Amino acid sequence: MDAAVAEAHVAALQGEDAHAAEPFRMSAVKFAMWLFLASEVMFFAGLLGSYLVLRFSHANQFSEEALALNWPLATLNTVVLIGSSLTMALAVSAAQAGQAPRTARFLGFTFVLGVVFLVVKAIEYSTKIHHGIVPSMSLFYASYFTMTGCHALHLIGGLVPVTVVGLRALRGRVDGGKVELVGLYWHFVDLVWIFLFPLLYLI
Amino acid sequence: MEGLLGVAFLLVLWLGLFGAALLGLIGTFDVLKRIPRDPVLVLAGFFHSSTEASVPGAPSGGSSGGGAPHEQPAAAERHPHPKYVPIFVALMVLTVVTVLLSRVHVGHLGNALIAVAVALVKGTLVAAFFMHLKFETKHLLWVLLIPVIFGIAYMLGIFPDIGTLGGGH
Numbered sequence: 001m002d003a004a005v006a007e008a009h010v011a012a013l014q015g016e017d018a019h020a021a022e023p024f025r026m027s028a029v030k031f032a033m034w035l036f037l038a039s040e041v042m043f044f045a046g047l048l049g050s051y052l053v054l055r056f057s058h059a060n061q062f063s064e065e066a067l068a069l070n071w072p073l074a075t076l077n078t079v080v081l082i083g084s085s086l087t088m089a090l091a092v093s094a095a096q097a098g099q100a101p102r103t104a105r106f107l108g109f110t111f112v113l114g115v116v117f118l119v120v121k122a123i124e125y126s127t128k129i130h131h132g133i134v135p136s137m138s139l140f141y142a143s144y145f146t147m148t149g150c151h152a153l154h155l156i157g158g159l160v161p162v163t164v165v166g167l168r169a170l171r172g173r174v175d176g177g178k179v180e181l182v183g184l185y186w187h188f189v190d191l192v193w194i195f196l197f198p199l200l201y202l203i
Numbered sequence: 204m205e206g207l208l209g210v211a212f213l214l215v216l217w218l219g220l221f222g223a224a225l226l227g228l229i230g231t232f233d234v235l236k237r238i239p240r241d242p243v244l245v246l247a248g249f250f251h252s253s254t255e256a257s258v259p260g261a262p263s264g265g266s267s268g269g270g271a272p273h274e275q276p277a278a279a280e281r282h283p284h285p286k287y288v289p290i291f292v293a294l295m296v297l298t299v300v301t302v303l304l305s306r307v308h309v310g311h312l313g314n315a316l317i318a319v320a321v322a323l324v325k326g327t328l329v330a331a332f333f334m335h336l337k338f339e340t341k342h343l344l345w346v347l348l349i350p351v352i353f354g355i356a357y358m359l360g361i362f363p364d365i366g367t368l369g370g371g372h
Contacts, residue, residue, distance in 0.1 A: 025340060026339070034343055034346065038350055041350050041351060042350045042354065045350065045351065045354035046354075048354075049357060049358045052315070052358065053358065053362065055315075056311065056315075063311060071302070075298065075302055078298050079295065079298065082291060082294045082295065082298070085291075086287055086288065086290075086291040088333075089287045089332075089333045090287060093284040093287075183333075184334055187330075187333045187334045190329060190333075191326050191329045191334075194325045194326050195322045195326065197322075198301050198318035199318060199319070199322070202301060202302065202305035202314075202318055203305060203311070203315045203318050
């Protein structure tokens with residue numbers, strides 16, 4: 001019986017389905033990054049899910065408070081963060097082509113845009129707190145601060161690897177695989193914001 | 204009777220969603236092929252003849268055996284880089300669209316659904332092209348989608364209670 005299984009395996013390897021026999025043909029670290037991101041999907045799904053449930057059980061109160069949020073500032077931040085994703089994607093393609101200076105430049109843009117996002121977020125937070133709006137004020141603001149706060153924490157964390165690979169690229173050392181991993185994480189943080197932005201600020 | 208129909212509907216829905224996901228994980232169901240490889244080329248296809256548009260979505264799909272002689276022989280080892288700037292522009296347009304649509308009031312649920320729908324389109328663009336998910340092995344997609352399906356399941360589980368609250372509190 002084992003022989004039959006092995007035979008089938010060999011046949012699969014030799015046949016047209018060689019790709020199917022070894023589906024996860026990627027580096028272990030890249031696969032690990034994807035698994036991490038899958039767990040992150042669950043983390044934010046829990047936050048978003050509980051927010052939506054709370055929201056629809058307190059629909060009128062929530063939308064009143066949501067409309068008081070600064071949506072133009074959040075729209076600006078959306079543009080900034082998607083822009084940073086663009087520069088990150090360009091950095092990854094430069095890194096995979098082995099172009100260190102170009103990689104460093106685009107990682108620099110990404111870093112700056114990430115910082116701009118955080119500065120805008122800080123302005124938003126401080127204005128809120130200045131007006132006495134803190135997480136304990138209401139269910140909506142507790143959700144708002146938790147969700148945007150967790151997202152901002154992810155972004156702050158992401159700045160660290162961007163800085164590290166960026167500085168390496170600046171010294172002429174560029175590893176396409178590593179930059180790609182950083183890019184995956186960065187795009188994920190962008191992706192989370194794409195959902196937070198309309199659900200918190202626009203509805 | 205109606206309750207039974209509802210249960211049957213949810214069962215079919217669940218089979219479709221989760222069953223398809225498991226099929227995808229074991230590698231027999233490829234939805235990625237339905238996403239065009241390069242949106243710009245597909246858009247160009249609308250303006251030129253249809254023969255050119257069919258080339259980028261051609262069946263090559265990562266298998267090295269049937270690789271077409273033209274363009275990208277080295278693309279098997281490194282992912283092809285799609286044009287990022289048009290994707291960025293599309294994301295910007297969708298951002299404006301979602302802001303504008305939020306000004307049109309169609310009820311709490313309606314506006315929420317519209318917002319989620321646009322966000323899903325944007326998220327798909329980011330994942331498929333910026334994160335190269337489109338060019339990755341299709342199995343990876345299912346590793347990511349299955350948690351999302353469970354997320355939807357637990358939301359659906361809690362929502363009926365909200366219906367009884369009436370949402371006006």
